[in-house]
Amino acid sequence: MQKPPLTLYLAAPRGFCAGVDRAIKIVEMALEKWGAPVFVRHEIVHNKFVVDALRDKGAVFVEELDECPNDRPVIFSAHGVPKSVPATAEQRQMIYVDATCPLVSKVHIEAARHHEAGLQIVMIGHAGHPETIGTMGQLPAGEVVLVETVADVATLVVRDPNKLAFVTQTTLSIDDTADVVSALKTRFPAIIGPHKEDICYATTNRQEAVKAMASKADVPCLWWVRPILQFKRLVEVGVKMGYALTHSSCSGHPI
Ligand code: SF4
Known part of the structure; x- marks a missing residue:
């Protein structure tokens, strides 16, 4: 027929973004510089072929720092990490390389800047996602509160409605995030945000x-x-x- x-x-x-490409290169360079094994905290990329190839060269993927020995280098993935992670690596005198994507670091800097100005931060993101954990972990507990949906905005409890800023996770839906931002601006007219949301x-x-x-x-x-x-x-x-x-x-x- x-x-x-x-x-x-x-x-x-299509394919990998620049942040992931950069993180893969960092792992490869670390393997060249320090030899195997090099530990990688969190999967550097969600691609079995790339992960298997790195594993064959000597990369060891772990979820948490306490799975790494003190005497081997560890790479932090492109998602970013809470401040407590490099602080612990330093205490343990480990060699670590932070492969956080510069676009995620930009959000961390934004949050820190707002915090220094006395504002509480509302993060639009997904609970439990490594990037959300990393961004919220840039500041002391309670300084960043999370909203995932428009419904969350209605019930959000903040310290002072006139002293707020928002940041977003980089990998959100543009359309859904616009709705959450709009709900935040309606409920908290004084809230400060980036000129363009942080979606990369x-x-x-x-x-x-x-x-x-x-x-x-x-x-x-x-x-x-x-x-x-x-x-x-x-x-x-x-x-x-x-x-x-x-x-x-x-x-x-x-x-
Ligand atoms: S912020 Fe964007 S470019 Fe950077 S790693 Fe995440 S998805 Fe990739």
């Missing part, structure tokens, strides 16, 4: 690419080794553009 012609469009940009260009561009393809493609295919946050946000963008979700992921993880 004659099959109808198939036109494939490739989204651009890599996240923004990939979500825009999915939107751009909606006018061209009948079926969008999103491939990701594991359904990490960025992938989930892209799926949501596709669903909002009217596509039906048929497979949650190739590896069977629920979205």
